[in-house]
Amino acid sequence: MSSGPGDVLQLIRRNGANTRRDIQNVTGLSRVTVAQRIDALLSARLIRESGEGEATGGRRPNRLVFDVRHSALAVATVDTAHSRVAITDLSGRILDHALVDVAIEEGPDTVLAALAQGMTSLMSRIGADISQLSGSGISIPGPVDPHTRRPSQPPIMPGWDAYPIADRFAEVLPVPTFVENDADAMAFGEQSTAYPESNSLCLVKVSTGIGAGLVLGGSVYHGIDGGAGDIGHIRLAGETALCQCGSRGCLAAVASGRAVAMELAQRGFATKSGRDVKELLDSGNVDALALTHEAGRRIGEVMATVVSMVNPGVLVISGDLASSALLGGLRETLYPRSLARATRNLDVRLSTLADDAGLIGMARIVSDSLFSAAAVNTRLL
Template sequence: MTDSAREASLVAPDAAPLLSILRDGIPRTRAQLAELTGLARSTIAVRIDSLTAAGLVAPAGDDVSTGGRPPARIRFNPDSRVVIAIDLGATHGVVAIADLAGTMLHSDSRRIQISDGPEPVLDWALATASGLFAESGRPLGDLIGIGIGVPGPVEHSTGTPVNPPIMPGWDRFDIPAYVHRTFDVPVLVDNDVNLLALGEHATSWPEQSDLLFVKVATGIGAGIINGGRLQRGAQGSAGDLGHVRVPFGAETPSHGAQDADLEALASGPAIARALTAIGIPATTSDDVVTLARTGNPAVLQAIRQAGRDLGEVVATCVNLLNPSVVVVGGSLSRVGEQLLAGVREVVYQRSTPLATQYLTITHSRAGATGGVLGAAIMVIQHALDPDADRHSPAPSRSLGR
């Protein structure tokens, strides 16, 4: 079955808005749905029948009677289908099976090296996914798609990484085609920071329509939620903060003779280099996190300065985008309050009072599961949401490995 055939058979276009209402988890009667949508009861009945036949909605018992036979309620049925979600970082991999509500049903993780190249990394992810799917006991027909996050720029419409700086061998590698050799379902690929933003928004800030997620780890990037939607930009490169030049003012001392890229100043390896230069050996983000827990004043000062450097760029984002929430995540978010304090210090100085009046700047709450949850949400939105983008890779023509 082709990708397009699978998508067409899942939700009829005219029934998708009705399903969108029910996906909030609140059971409703046909009368309540007619009142919410303005549609005729007969139209509601036809569309509910369509969604019931697809298994996407199910009876939820009777409502309270106001006289006569109590009206039946309908609920969203998230257990009717599943997705595979894969989160690949520079040094970690997480694979999960999730239902249509984004609930993780089965998962596995391990340390990986994204620099090993696409085939060994994807072989592990696909073998793990196959094992988890077998463990779930679900028929293959229940799988509606696979979402994958990678730590580099992605052309979302084709699912191919483009010049990813920390992913040697991945440039223009056709990830969807490689995955289709194992699973003949739609495959969506995105930058890991975009998926972290989706996961954070869904789990911690669903009531906020404007959120900026900033990942600080081996690299630095941002995921932008605007108007409740993930914003990828024209080619999918929105949020590339790591290559923004950091200006230095009187209150922010320069680290050299001239301004530098944010990633060269505030990423995990950058802080490690700064610490090594003052006689405190460090190499990775994990080293910096470990050193931060010792309470060494020099380490804490280096982290605070990295937060200020990050704040210089985030302040511009706040002025430009006016988010309600700025979430700082990634491996370096585990260093404690010093990084966040540096960000706040500069953002509240540099951004306009109106933009910061109700602004929240905080740590990530989704934690290690944020990326894989975001990968699941990406697929679920694509399959069920009438306003989601519809750019999926071309159907696979060769199956089997």
């Protein structure tokens, strides 16, 4: 087993060992080597000693913890009508955040410039400067190529296909930038903060479109081409509605926020997006509630296959349409159509992190990459 300072840092970060003695026991390294590793991590300010002199009662002194204030991260979640930006610590805790009013169809150059500007003003609002940033992360509502980390034929992002987001963004904000699919970032945010005990989680985001993110064995599962979780374009038997992708009968064509908004518009409501539907749901509108319930039933049909295949511990429903109406409909079709074993211990929940899930997940993805064992060993050895 490799046992450089980066490996010791991982033990400390994951609470596998938090004292010099425990690190010695777990790694089998000598006392002297452990001391050297700890000194290297302390002088790089990646860890700090906690417990000593703190009025926390039973805590042991000289406990070593990851210093989540070592540096800050700038993250963004790009969505169709607007984006959100945040500055976080290295644990993904949001220090400050803001809405950025820029539509995805304005293209990558305009959107990235707006994100960088938003992040820069947040930094000055919290009294930090760029030298304190160690990385940034951007989630997008489309598939990401797992090899190039560029958008891969995103259906609702005109002008973004194969765009080098990370390279271009580094020109305006000179720190390493990571790109992730939005549902994947949200799934990781939910799993790593709300359900750390369950290492297998599926998140379905129902906003203007529909997407899903999978965390398997504690890591985001992308699939070989970044297509894992792309459930919006699974065809439903007997449906003929035209989808934005050009096909007919897709789940997104009948059960997305856009589909519900179009149906509501035909009934005389001024609805276009998932967000418009959310406003009606929040006000208790009966048409919106009934249509969202039906959308939930259709999503449940597809999710029955997904949970039978993956057998996750948690299924989180997120996005603009996440509501008890949607959850109720989903349960009506999910349970009868799934194998009992697949749902016996399945926790089906509405997201509690809501919009923050993507920001927190993105920050944790960046933090895990920047402070991985290999990355830290390279920097410190």
